[in-house]
Amino acid sequence: MRQGAQTVIGRVFPDDTVAEVAEAAEFYADLEGWLxxxxxxxxxxxxxSAIDEVPAVPGSARVLCVGLNYRLHAEEAGLxxxxxxxxxxxxxxxxxxxxxxxxxxxxxxxxxxxxxxxAVVGRPLARADAEGALAGVxxxxxxxxxxxxxxxxxxPLWTLxxxxxxxxxxxxxxxxxxxxxxxxxLRLRTRVNGETVQDASxxxxxxxxxxxxxxxxxxMTLNPGDVIATGTPQGVGFKRNxxxxxxxxxTVEVEIEDVGAVSNPIVAGDQAASASRRPREAATSPGx
Numbered sequence: 001m002r003q004g005a006q007t008v009i010g011r012v013f014p015d016d017t018v019a020e021v022a023e024a025a026e027f028y029a030d031l032e033g034w035l036x037x038x039x040x041x042x043x044x045x046x047x048x049s050a051i052d053e054v055p056a057v058p059g060s061a062r063v064l065c066v067g068l069n070y071r072l073h074a075e076e077a078g079l080x081x082x083x084x085x086x087x088x089x090x091x092x093x094x095x096x097x098x099x100x101x102x103x104x105x106x107x108x109x110x111x112x113x114x115x116x117x118x119a120v121v122g123r124p125l126a127r128a129d130a131e132g133a134l135a136g137v138x139x140x141x142x143x144x145x146x147x148x149x150x151x152x153x154x155x156p157l158w159t160l161x162x163x164x165x166x167x168x169x170x171x172x173x174x175x176x177x178x179x180x181x182x183x184x185x186l187r188l189r190t191r192v193n194g195e196t197v198q199d200a201s202x203x204x205x206x207x208x209x210x211x212x213x214x215x216x217x218x219x220m221t222l223n224p225g226d227v228i229a230t231g232t233p234q235g236v237g238f239k240r241n242x243x244x245x246x247x248x249x250x251t252v253e254v255e256i257e258d259v260g261a262v263s264n265p266i267v268a269g270d271q272a273a274s275a276s277r278r279p280r281e282a283a284t285s286p287g288x
Contacts, residue, residue: 079242
């Protein structure tokens with residue numbers, strides 16, 4: 001939960017109350033210790049509806065996103081199956097929580113939706129193998145990689161189109177022990193105003209979660225709190241005929257089996273962040 005300038009990690013209980021655990025940087029610096037304490041937290045819980053919710057990641061987190069990681073998505077894009085994972089970066093400032101309004105940038109026909117499984121790293125990973133990397137995942141979140149396609153396609157480097165203001169809706173984090181292995185297939189769905197526009201399974205991933213993290217760790221050490229967004233399946237808007245985009249007045253929700261959902265209203269680019277915000281904004285990690 002936000003306390004002044006700080007992000008505090010909280011544990012969500014089945015009755016939708018939240019107990020404070022630790023400031024985000026402290027939490028990820030000693031995950032095992034704080035997780036052990038989270039099993040027996042004292043009283044003083046708050047209802048989730050009464051607190052400010054922000055994504056449960058530290059400000060230092062790197063957000064690394066994989067492009068074209070589903071076979072059918074590569075097929076709909078008319079591109080060959082990649083031999084290696086292709087990455088682009090996001091900044092944590094682009095991440096938002098459930099209910100936060102997302103503006104359409106000027107010059108864009110709208111925003112495109114992309115449901116993605118996000119893995120949050122739980123321990124340092126350097127030159128890890130796939131199984132070791134998968135075991136190093138702290139938890140998972142449902143992530144919507146909302147994309148400004150016009151600006152994305154201005155360059156072969158996608159960074160600008162993937163970092164529009166408030167364009168990274170991110171659900172509460174569910175600890176990995178509560179989520180079955182994504183290789184067995186987790187259902188992913190995107191709904192626009194209640195209509196399902198993406199419906200797929202993580203079983204269609206080209207590079208599974210463990211392989212993605214292991215590949216990254218060949219070159220860079222992944223740190224606790226880093227976020228890896230593992231790509232979107234088929235069904236994106238810009239590949240439809242005619243293309244379809246999210247505009248002011250639309251509501252987009254992404255949901256992943258075993259993990260959760262995040263829903264956000266789309267607004268005009270000149271609307272303030274608080275225009276359509278629900279009265280809830282807290283860093284939460286169910287199961288912690």
